[in-house]
Amino acid sequence: MPAPTCSSCHAARAALRRPRSGQALCGSCFCATFEAEVLHTVLAGHLLPPGAVVAVGASGGKDSTVLAHVLRELAPRLGITLHLVAVDEGIGGYRDAALEAVSSQAARWELPLTIVAYADLFGGWTMDAVARSTAGSGRSRSCCTFCGVLRRRALEEGARLVGASHIVTGHNADDMAETVLMNFLRGDAGRLARGGVLGSAGEGCALPRCRPLQFASQKEVVLYAHFRRLRYFSEECVYAPEAFRGHARDLLKRLEAARPSAVLDLVHSAERLALAPAARPPPPGTCSRCGALASHTLCQACALLDGLNRGLPRLAIGKGRRVLEDKPPLSGNPSSDPAASQGPCTCEQSRDGATLCGDGGDRAEATCVLQSDLSPTE
Amino acid sequence: MAAPLCVEVQFGGGAELLFDGVKKHQVTLPGQEGPWDIRNLLVWIKKNLLKERPELFIQGESVRPGILVLINDADWELLGELDYQLQDQDSILFISTLHGG
Numbered sequence: 001m002p003a004p005t006c007s008s009c010h011a012a013r014a015a016l017r018r019p020r021s022g023q024a025l026c027g028s029c030f031c032a033t034f035e036a037e038v039l040h041t042v043l044a045g046h047l048l049p050p051g052a053v054v055a056v057g058a059s060g061g062k063d064s065t066v067l068a069h070v071l072r073e074l075a076p077r078l079g080i081t082l083h084l085v086a087v088d089e090g091i092g093g094y095r096d097a098a099l100e101a102v103s104s105q106a107a108r109w110e111l112p113l114t115i116v117a118y119a120d121l122f123g124g125w126t127m128d129a130v131a132r133s134t135a136g137s138g139r140s141r142s143c144c145t146f147c148g149v150l151r152r153r154a155l156e157e158g159a160r161l162v163g164a165s166h167i168v169t170g171h172n173a174d175d176m177a178e179t180v181l182m183n184f185l186r187g188d189a190g191r192l193a194r195g196g197v198l199g200s201a202g203e204g205c206a207l208p209r210c211r212p213l214q215f216a217s218q219k220e221v222v223l224y225a226h227f228r229r230l231r232y233f234s235e236e237c238v239y240a241p242e243a244f245r246g247h248a249r250d251l252l253k254r255l256e257a258a259r260p261s262a263v264l265d266l267v268h269s270a271e272r273l274a275l276a277p278a279a280r281p282p283p284p285g286t287c288s289r290c291g292a293l294a295s296h297t298l299c300q301a302c303a304l305l306d307g308l309n310r311g312l313p314r315l316a317i318g319k320g321r322r323v324l325e326d327k328p329p330l331s332g333n334p335s336s337d338p339a340a341s342q343g344p345c346t347c348e349q350s351r352d353g354a355t356l357c358g359d360g361g362d363r364a365e366a367t368c369v370l371q372s373d374l375s376p377t378e
Numbered sequence: 379m380a381a382p383l384c385v386e387v388q389f390g391g392g393a394e395l396l397f398d399g400v401k402k403h404q405v406t407l408p409g410q411e412g413p414w415d416i417r418n419l420l421v422w423i424k425k426n427l428l429k430e431r432p433e434l435f436i437q438g439e440s441v442r443p444g445i446l447v448l449i450n451d452a453d454w455e456l457l458g459e460l461d462y463q464l465q466d467q468d469s470i471l472f473i474s475t476l477h478g479g
Contacts, residue, residue, distance in 0.1 A: 003456045016453040027451065061477070062391070222391060222446060222475045223453070234392035236477040249476075253443035 008033070015227070019217055019260040027227040034224045038070050038212050042078065047210040048166055050079030055159035055167045055207075058084040058113070060101030060233035063170030066221050067213055069230055071168065072109055085158035085167075087151050088117040090126020094238050101233035116158040118150060125150075125308055131239060134313045142314070144243040146304055153292075153301045159207050171211040174218035174252060177266040181248040189279045192270060206293060217263050380414050383407045386469040387423065393445060393474040398429050407464070416447070417460040419470070435472075444476040 004014045006026035014024035018033075025033060042048050056071065058064045071082055086102045089095055099115065106113035119126050131143045159167045183192040213221060225232060240246070255262040286292065287299035298306065307313050387403045394401045407414050407422060417439055424432055435442060440460055447454040448471040449462060464470075 003452050013452065014456060015448075015451055017455055024456065062475075218475050219446060222473055226390075226448070226471075226473065234390075234474070234477055235395070236392065240477075249444075257443045 016223060019219070020264055030220075031224055031227050034216065034220060035070055035073060037215065039074050039077070041215055042074070042210075042212050045210065047212065048078055048080050048168070052078075052080045052166045053162070053164045054080050054082050055085045055155070055162055055164035056082055057155050057167065057169040058086045058102050058105070059170075060086070060098040060105065061170075062225055062232045062234065063172055063175075063213060063218075063221055065105065065170075065230050065232040066225050067168065067170035068105065068109065068111070069228065070224075071212065072111065082111055083159075083162040083164060084111050084113040085155060085162065085164075086113060086115045087154045087158065088115055088119075089147055089151060089154075090118050090128055091238060092128055094235065095127075097235070098233045101231070105231075112162070114158050114162050116154050116161070118154060121154055121157055122150060122305055123309070125305065127239065130308060130313070133308055133311075143239045144245070146308075146313075147239070149300045149304055156207060164207060167207050167209040169209065169211055170213055170221075172213045172216050172218045172221050173263050173267050174249075176211075176214055176270070177252055177263045178245055178248040180266050180270040181251060182245060185248065186244075189275055192273055192275075205291065215264065215267070380410050380412065382409045383414055383464055383466050383468075385419075385464055385467070387419075387427070388469065388471040389473075390471060391446075391474040392477050393435065393472050396430055396435050397427055403427060414464040415460065416449075416454065416462050416464070416470070419464060420460075441472065442476075444474065446473040446475060447471070448473065 004024045006012045006014045006029050007024050008029035009026060012026035012028065015027040016030060017024050018030075048054055054071065056064065056068050058068055068082070068084060071078075071080070075082060084102065084106050086099055088099060102113060102115075105111075117126075127143060127147055130146050134143060134146075155167060155169075180192065182188075216224075224230075252263065252266075259265075284293050284295045287294040287302055288297050289302045290299060292299045292301070294300070294302075296303070384404065384406050387405050389397050389401055389403075397403070405427075407419070412418075420436060420439065420441065424436055428435060433442070435445065437443065441447060447459075449457050450469055451471075454462060
C-alpha cells in the first residue's frame with residue numbers, strides 16, 4: 001500500500017506517523033516539528049533564559065548529538081551560548097572511541113569542548129577500576145549505580161569549569177519512562193514523585209539542570225538524526241548488560257509495540273503523581289565533606305567513593321551505609337533508632353528510597369538522593 | 379512467481395555490528411514462487427547475512443522491538459510492515475535504537 005501524503009505540506013510523501021497524534025509527516029516537516037516541540041519545551045518551562053551559558057552533556061551518542069544539534073539551531077532564538085562537556089569515565093574500548101566522536105562533532109559544529117575525567121576528579125577511580133573492585137561479590141556489580149552518581153557529579157564539575165549557568169542532558173521520553181518503571185519496581189517513591197518534573201531548579205549550590213528532549217520518544221530522536229544526516233556513536237557501554245535499566249527497557253519496548261503512546265503516557269502519568277503524606281522525604285541538608293546537597297551526613301558521591309577507598313565498595317549501597325556514618329546497627333524498628341534520625345530510615349516505614357535505606361537488604365540499589373540526582377541516573 | 383530482485387539492505391545505529399560491521403549490502407534475491415515481502419526478506423537475511431546473535435536482530439518473525447525499519451526512507455508502519463511487497467531497487471534500512479545516547 002502506498003504511503004500517505006504529508007499532512008503538513010501536502011506535497012511530499014509521508015515518512016512516518018507520530019506515535020501520539022497518528023499524524024503522517026514527511027522527513028522535512030517532521031524535523032521542523034521536532035525542533036518546534038523542543039523549543040516549546042524550553043520556552044514553556046522557562047528552562048533556558050536569554051543569556052544562559054549552557055553546558056551540554058555530550059557523550060557522542062544519539063541523544064546528546066541530537067540535543068546539541070537542535071540547541072545549536074535554536075541558540076540564536078533563545079539567546080543562549082553552548083559548551084559541550086564530555087565525561088570520561090575511564091571505560092577502555094568504549095569511552096575513548098565515543099570521545100573521538102564528540103571531538104569531531106565539536107569541530108564540525110564549532111562549539112567549545114571540555115572533557116572531564118573520573119580519574120582526575122575521583123582520585124584515580126575509573127569505571128574500569130570500580131568494576132574490578134566490585135567484581136566477584138557473587139551478585140550484580142552495581143557498576144552502573146556508581147557511574148550514574150559520579151557522572152552527574154563530573155558533569156557538574158565540568159559545567160562549573162566552563163562557567164555555565166545551566167546544564168542540559170539528552171534524556172529522551174524513553175529514558176524517562178524507563179526511570180519511572182525502575183522507580184516503581186524498586187519502591188522508590190521519592191524519586192517517582194520528584195523525577196517527573198521538567199528539571200531540577202538547582203537547590204543548594206547545584207546548577208539548574210533540564211532535559212529539553214524529555215518529551216521526544218527515542219524512536220523520533222533516531223529518526224531526526226537520520227533525516228538530518230547526523231553522525232553519532234552507537235555502541236553499547238561494556239557494562240550496560242549488567243544494569244537494572246535493561247529490564248525496564250525490555251518491558252518498555254514490548255509495551256510500545258502493543259501501544260505506541262505508552263512511552264509518553266508513562267512520563268505524563270509520573271508528572272501527575274502525588275505522594276501520600278507519610279511517604280514524603282524530609283528536606284535535605286548538606287554533605288559534611290564537600291558541601292553538596294545530601295540527605296545524610298555524606299552525599300551520595302562521597303559515600304560511594306568512601307566505600308571504594310576503604311576496599312568496601314558496597315558500603316554505600318544498601319546495608320553498608322550504616323557503617324560509614326559510624327552509627328550503631330539498627331536494633332529492629334528503624335524509626336526508634338536515634339542514629340537514623342539524620343533522615344528517617346524508611347525500610348519498614350515506607351518503601352521510599354529517597355532517603356537511604358541502610359537495611360536495604362534485597363534492595364541493593366537503594367541509595368540516598370541528591371536533589372540534582374533526581375533524574376535518570378543509570 | 380516473483381522474479382529475482384535487486385535491493386539495498388542497510389544497517390545502522392549499531393545493528394551493523396551483527397553483520398561484520400558492514401553497513402550497506404547490495405542484495406539479489408532469487409526468483410521464487412510467492413512474492414518477496416519483508417517477512418521472507420528477514421528469513422533470507424538471517425540465513426545469508428546475519429553473522430552472530432540472531433536474537434539481537436530478529437524476534438519471532440519480525441525484528442526485535444527497538445529496531446526501526448525504513449523502506450525507501452519511510453517508516454515501515456506506513457507501508458504494511460512485514461507484509462510490504464518488495465520492489466526492484468528498494469532500499470531497506472534497519473536502525474537499532476538499543477544503546478545509550
